[in-house]
Amino acid sequence: MVIHLLLLFLICYAPTSSTAAGVEVPFYEDCPKTADGTYMPNSTYQSNLAALAAELIRNSTEYGSAAGSFGAAPDVVYGVALCRGDSKDSLCTGYLRGAFDAAMNKTDRPLCELRKNVTLYYDRFQLRFSDRDFVSGYGNEPEWPLNNTNVVNASVAGRFREHVAALLNATADDAETQPDRYGTGDSWFQEERSMVYALVQCTRDMAPGRCRACLQRIISEMPLMLDASQIGGRVLGVRCLLRYEMASNSFFRVDNRTLHLQKQPNRTIPFTNATYYCLLKKPY
CATH class of the missing domain: 3.30.430.20 (Gnk2 domain, C-X8-C-X2-C motif)
Known part of the structure; x- marks a missing residue:
C-alpha cells in the first residue's frame, strides 16, 4: 500500500506549506x-x-x-x-x-x-x-529536484523507471500542443497495483518545439537528479517542470484533457492535494 506522507531530503525553506498567517512558504528560495x-x-x-x-x-x-x-x-x-x-x-x-x-x-x-x-x-x-535578462534565452535555471523517499520493490525498479518515463513523455507530447503548455496523465502500474500520475508544464510563451525540448531534457536528466526507484519526484525550473507520483489519488485535478495510458477498470479518480515536507531548513 502506498504511503501518502511525502518527505523531501533536499533543502527547503520550511516544513509546512503555509505560515500561521496563511502565507504560502516556498519549497525553494534562491x-x-x-x-x-x-x-x-x-x-x-x-x-x-x-x-x-x-x-x-x-x-x-x-x-x-x-x-x-x-x-x-x-x-x-x-x-x-x-x-x-x-x-x-x-x-x-x-x-x-x-x-x-x-x-x-x-x-x-x-x-x-x-x-x-x-x-x-x-x-x-x-x-x-x-536585473539580468534571463527571459529571452528561455533558460530553465535554477532547476530544483525533489524526491519522495518511499521506494518501489527492488525487483520492479527498472520497470517502474521505464513506466514513468513513458508516461512523462506521452504527457509532454500532449502539453506542447496545448495553448497553456500544460498536461496531465495517469497510467496503471500492474507490478505495484497502483496508479502513477504525471504533470508537466512550460510557460505559454514557449513555442511547441521549444517547450517539448525543455521537457525532454529534464525527463532525460531525471536519472542524474532523482532516484527513479522512489515512488515520486519532481523537477522544478523557471521555464518547464515535471512531477510524477505513484499513489491511490491524483495530486492534480483530473479533467477531460488528462491522458489515461493504462486504465484501472471501474475506478473513479478522486483528487488530493498531497503535501511535501522538508527535513532541512534553507542554508542561509
Missing part, C-alpha cells in the same frame, strides 16, 4: 547575495519591479503563465511567473500576489531582503525576477 544585488526602498528599480509584478500576475491569472520586462537600464527588471494549470484565475492571483509581496518585503514575513535576483518555487506556482 536570493543570491552579491555586492550590487540589492535595491533601495522607493528606488526606480523597486517601482519597476512593482509594475512588472502587477503585469505578470494579471497575465498569469488569465493565461497560466507570463514573461516580460519593465523599465530601462540600469533599472530594468525581467520576470517570469507561472501558476499550475489547475490553479488559474483568482487562485493564481492570490498565490502570486502573496509571493511577490513577500519577495518585495511587503509582508510581516519578507523573503530575500530586497534582492534584485529572486527565484521562488512553490507547490502550485512560481516566480523569478532579475
